Amino acid sequence: MKRVGFWAFVRKESLHILRDPRTMLIVLGIPVVQLLLFGFALSTEVNNLDFSVAAPHRSEAVRQLVERIAANDCFTFRGYVDPQQIDRELRRGRADVVVVFADDFDRRMADGISAGGGEAGGCVDDGRAAVQLVFDASNPNMAAAGAGYLQRLLCAGNAPGAEVEMHLLYNPRMKSAYNFVPGIMGLLFILICSIMTSVSIVREKESGTMEVLLVSPVRPVGIVFAKMIPYFLLSCVDLAVILLLARYVLGVPLSGSVAGVVAISILYLLLALALGLFISTIADRQATALVISAMLMLLPVIMLSGMIFPVENMPGVLQALSCAIPARWYIEAVRKLMIQALPFSAVVREFGILLAMTVALVAVALHKFNDKLE
Template sequence: MLHILRDSRTMVIVLLIPVILMFLFGFAISTEVNNVNVVAVAPVQNDYIRGVLSRISENQYMTFKGCIAPKDIDATLRQSRADAVMVFNHDRPVPKIELIMDASNTTVAQSAAACLRGIIASEGGGMTEFVTMRMLYNPQMKSSYNFVPGIMGMLFILICAMMTSVSIVREKETGTMEVLLVSPVRPMHVIITKLVPYFVLSCVVLAAILLIAYGLLGLPLSATVLNVVWVSLLYILLSLALGILISTMTERQVTALLVSAMLFMLPVIMLSGMLFPIENMPEVLQWVSYLVPARWYIDTMRKLMIEQLPVSGVWENIMVMGGMTLLIVIIAIRKFNDQLE
């Protein structure tokens, strides 16, 4: 009993996990959709259109963001200024309505579409036959598309951060690290040689994922594949840096494993937008999610792979990831040197 209590770090983690999970699932994370941003294309307004739009504004899950010109539809969706566009095509009393959804996130698109149809139906008195729907970027609503970036975001953290940290900490635990440090090999050199195999491994995994995604799942192939590759390499570096950081914080393999599970796996699964849309979370958690590297990566991958955006569209995300990598490398090196005294 005392033995367990003295191992304070493990204890804290064991006690925190259930609390955090309960909190996340109970309050924060929901698969229901809210905060759906809707814009309308309505050249002529009439009572019916005004009725629909005011219902959307009143709906607690929707936010009405105003009207746009028809030519701006694509740009608005691509830049994530809206999740759904409602196009009123005729100035008949009950116009034909076209719904254009951003389907790069399947969950959001499906729920939002159902919700919008409901609103139109109640306003139009059963006139839903006039509604047509277009799913952009993922026309078949394949959820496999949606999962590819998420899986990638998780796998690289798993391989790079977790396995690297455990393997470095293992050297400390078995005492081989000490022998290496007495040798003329520079400490940074030791670390880099430990990283190389995991970097190579990650590259193989990346190649395999891309082959499956583009070959078997039929993800549309385009020029953005190159961007996908180099942004993924950046993310792999970021994960490796995280791995070194954990290894400098812990002395035991078990602790390294727990810390990476707690600090990285949980947030990646819960807060990165991999399973649960970030827009649905309470504001506090959305802020927390800004700190999760996978969030930026998964978002970038969705835009590059599914929406086929050019790199200029995800520049901000890439800068954030680059900045994170730099910061973590600096902290990790400093901590590593401190340890050597």
């Protein structure tokens, strides 16, 4: 008789969700909106940099180099300026960067090539640069990213034997979508599973139906699991939507094992559901459940999980704190699997940590849940 009414219950929960347009909107709308927002609008990548050029002599070599930069779709050529006007150019916002060529650029290029190619356009050899990049660094992120990218462009191709060779593996164009998609997955599943389940359990406490259920022969554990099933299925739909959007709209490679991503995501979903259950045992009102979810989960996930701010840059205390945040491990694992294309064996540690967290959470939550009945 253990199964008494279990499926009747799952049916009822599904009806609740289907009948509430708000829930459906949150569960199915938010992932799409967030993914597209972060993927397109809120990007840290450098896309539309305007550059001007200051060159004493517009020689063939200079023009070739300028054309090479202009041909790249990250940079837009704004024209030549007088070397005296560089500061004005940046202040007026006509350009984000001015590329300054040295007086003797042509000679040095020629020397370099005839001497066997020790030096190339833009690269340094004698302590005095042939090309100078003057950046508007009022936005340091943009300036740093742009400088790096421009430097690589200048060095590329005509630098046989140049000292520094930079390769950005896995994400050569530094697209932010690569970074955000795993982060958003980490955030969304917590949002959907934890908040929705905790609110839906607490709602029954509030309306008094929980009492009726507890007096019925359905076991409390059954009530809770029956609640989780529809949310779990919905989250799986979300997972599919996110992966498809990431792959075909945002162009994230999904180069590793898709099965691995799915497996660890499902584990993470279960963990988020357990978190929701745990919250529902603490909170007695829907509003409380919401606040707890938002304060205790969303903020830490956004701030400490490495979704936006790299964990490695945090002070020790925060790094230690971030270890307790499941999203950190999940996001790390998904990055490895999706972007770096590592095999599943590379994320065994993360998988193990998430599994342990899930088991612990379920145990504590069920214990608390049963305790409440006394």
